[in-house]
Amino acid sequence: MMPSLRSAAVSAGLCLAAVLGACNRAPPTPGMARGEALFDTCVPCHGAEGHGNRELGAPNIGGLPQWYVEAQLRKFQLGHRGANPFDTVGLRMKSMSLALDLEGDLESVAQYVASMARTRSAPVLTGDARAGQTSYQVCVACHGPSGQGIEAVNSPPLAGQSDWYLLAQLEKFKKGWRGTNPEDISGATMRPNAMILDETAMANVIAYIQTLQ
C-alpha cells in the first residue's frame, strides 16, 4: 500500500474509533468535579461565585444548603416552580433544570453550590425592620429565629439572601405562581403565610431578615 493511502487509512480508523468511543462513553461520575463542570451552565445568570444577578432575577445561591438546592431543582424539574406562564424568571430556571438529566447530575451541582462561600448581598429595598421583627415571629417556626432555615421542615435559610429576591418570592407565593401545585407540600405551607402580608408588611419583614446574621 502506498504511504499516503496507508496514512489515510490509519486516520480514518482513528476517526472511527473516536466516534465509536464517544458513542460508548461511560456516564460521568457524580461528585464535586462533575458539579463544578455543570455549574458552567449556571454562571451566565448566577455568576461564577453564585452571587446572583438582580437584572436577570437570578438569586444569590452560593453556599445554600445542598438539600435545599436539590429540593428546588427537583421542584423546577417537576413543574412545581417555574411553570406559571407569567413567571418569566421561573420559566427560565425550569428549562435549565431539565438539562440535569443524567443520574447524579442534580446532586453534583447542588453539592458544588453548597461548597461555595455564602456572601451577603447589599440591600436595595427599604423597610421598617422594627415593624418587620413582629411579622417575622410567624416565620420563626419554620425558618428559625435567626433565619438559618430548618431542614426538617424543608425551610430554607433566609439570612443573607438578597432582599429583592425575597420580595419577588413572597409576591409569587401571594399571586399563586408558587405553592399552588397540589404536590408541592412545602410550597403550599408557605403560600398562606405570604398571602397575609401586604406590600408594606413584606418590605418590613424583609428589612428585618436583612438584619439577621
Next chain:
Amino acid sequence: METLLIQASSYAASIDGLILLVLVLTGFWFVLAEGVFFWLIWRFRAKPGIRSQYITGKEKHLKRWITIPHALVLVCDVFIIIGAVRVWYDVKQHLPQPDYTVRVIGQQWAWVFQHPGSDGDLDTADDIYTTDDLFVENDKTYHFQLTSRDVLHDFSVPVFRIKQDAIPGRTITGWFHPIRTGTHDIQCAEICGIGHGVMAGRIHVQSASEHAAWIAEHSPASAQ
C-alpha cells in the same frame, strides 16, 4: 418526504414538493457535471508521446460546453422560481380567514401559549395559558401571533413545516391548518442562549370533541 417526516399541515406537502423539485433539478445537474468532469479527466489523461496543450476555451465548439448547460440551468431556475413564489405566497403572504387565533410567546427558554377559551376569541377572560404545550383542533385554520419576551427565538414545528422567527417588540402573524391529529414537536430554531437546546414544546392536534373537552376542563374558573 412523508416517510421521513409526516406532513401534518395543509401546506407541508407543497413545501416538500418545492424542496423535492430543487433537489431533483440540482441533483441532476450535479451528477451530470461530475460525470462529464471525470470523463474529461479520463479521456484526456496523460499518454506517452502526446504533449499537453493550452486551451483558452474561446473557440465556439469549446464554449458551447458552458453556454448550453448554462441556458438549460436558467430554464430550470425558472421552474424553481415559479414554484418558490407560489409556495411563498401561499404560506407567507396569503393569510386565510382563521377559525381561531392563538398567541405564541417565546422566552428564554420556554414557549408560552395563549389559547382562546370557549368563546373562541383571544384576549378575553376565558383565555387558557399553557407552557410548552399548544393545543389545537384538527382541520381548523389558525392564526398565530408570535412574539418574544427577550431575545430572538424561532417557532419551529417540523411536521407543519413552519419556521418563523420571533422578534422582541414585534408581533408576527402567521397561519397553519392542521390535518393530522397527534402530538408533535415544537422547537426553537434560533440560538437564543445557553438553554436553547432545551427550549422544546409539543403541539397537540386534537379532534373536535377532544379539543372541546380540553377547553371545558382548562377554562379559568373565574370565566365560567
